Amino acid sequence: MPSHFVFVTDSHHHAAAAEDFGAPKMLTRSHEIHRAMVPAINACKADFIVHGGDVVCGGGSFEMPFDIYLQTIDEAKNAFDGLHAPTYYVPGNHDCDAQEGSFEAFARQFPIPETLDIVEAAPRLRLALANVYPVSPLEDSLGTWTEAHDRILREAAARAYDDRCALILFIHPWVFPQYEAQADFVPGGIVSNAEQLMETVKDQPAVIAIFTGHRHINRIRTYRDFLIIDTACLIGFPLGFREVWLTEDGYFKTRFRTLDLPDLMQASFDRSPVKTNQMWQGEVHDRDTEILIPRLKALWG
Ligand SMILES: [Fe+2]
Numbered sequence: 687m688p689s690h691f692v693f694v695t696d697s698h699h700h701a702a703a704a705e706d707f708g709a710p711k712m713l714t715r716s717h718e719i720h721r722a723m724v725p726a727i728n729a730c731k732a733d734f735i736v737h738g739g740d741v742v743c744g745g746g747s748f749e750m751p752f753d754i755y756l757q758t759i760d761e762a763k764n765a766f767d768g769l770h771a772p773t774y775y776v777p778g779n780h781d782c783d784a785q786e787g788s789f790e791a792f793a794r795q796f797p798i799p800e801t802l803d804i805v806e807a808a809p810r811l812r813l814a815l816a817n818v819y820p821v822s823p824l825e826d827s828l829g830t831w832t833e834a835h836d837r838i839l840r841e842a843a844a845r846a847y848d849d850r851c852a853l854i855l856f857i858h859p860w861v862f863p864q865y866e867a868q869a870d871f872v873p874g875g876i877v878s879n880a881e882q883l884m885e886t887v888k889d890q891p892a893v894i895a896i897f898t899g900h901r902h903i904n905r906i907r908t909y910r911d912f913l914i915i916d917t918a919c920l921i922g923f924p925l926g927f928r929e930v931w932l933t934e935d936g937y938f939k940t941r942f943r944t945l946d947l948p949d950l951m952q953a954s955f956d957r958s959p960v961k962t963n964q965m966w967q968g969e970v971h972d973r974d975t976e977i978l979i980p981r982l983k984a985l986w987g
């Protein structure tokens with residue numbers, strides 16, 4: 687029942703980037719990042735891995751030609767094939783192509799949910815993997831939590847509760863408002879209809895946590911009796927991913943693991959003021975902490 691997994695997000699591969707694009711991203715060095723990521727994640731010997739989206743730099747802001755998009759997907763697929771544990775993906779707003787806003791080519795290499803897929807990832811642990819882009823991200827980059835998502839989550843959570851299974855929701859955009867200090871830097875980034883999502887999660891005691899990416903910021907919030915875990919990007923400072931443990935007595939433990947690429951880390955850090963870098967990185971307890979999840983304790987205890 688205890689579970690150990692890796693959450694990695696916003697790796698933003700670009701096969702042929704001419705520039706790094708917005709900080710902290712280091713798109714010109716994404717090949718190096720892929721090479722360092724594979725052994726670093728494998729060293730965790732996790733039971734499974736979840737990618738939180740933006741595997742590639744397709745649609746929106748990157749001007750990626752379609753042939754480069756296909757090459758980028760293939761290269762990313764090759765890199766992620768090097769991971770030794772089962773890996774699940776939720777799509778990010780940049781995983782579609784830049785021309786049509788379609789996920790079709792991406793989905794051929796990376797299995798992604800249609801709306802909300804429920805997978806049995808470990809004993810008494812299920813994952814709800816969300817695709818919040820029923821409309822192309824080129825038109826709606828934030829994504830939307832729809833009635834269909836809500837219904838599937840409610841049904842899956844009720845079943846999980848009956849089976850004494852914990853359920854974790856994975857969704858690319860944020861679901862919980864930022865604090866004001868962050869608003870200066872990257873406003874928004876919250877999925878449309880987040881209020882309904884949060885109401886549903888409040889109602890469903892099998893949902894023990896929500897994991898997000900997208901804003902490239904480490905943050906952990908306890909809300910009522912569950913956690914909201916936002917994770918920074920792999921493509922630039924703080925250049926890492928999360929290792930997570932859930933224990934039978936209901937504890938969540940996490941360590942933010944950075945890639946061993948000191949020059950690249952410094953180059954990304956040097957692109958932003960210290961205060962901005964501190965926002966990406968989060969406070970110590972946004973990276974490394976141990977928290978009791980009352981819902982997990984009730985389900986597994
Ligand atoms: Fe991203």
Ligand SMILES: [Fe+2]
Pocket residue numbers: 739740778779780858899900901
């Ligand atoms: Fe994103």
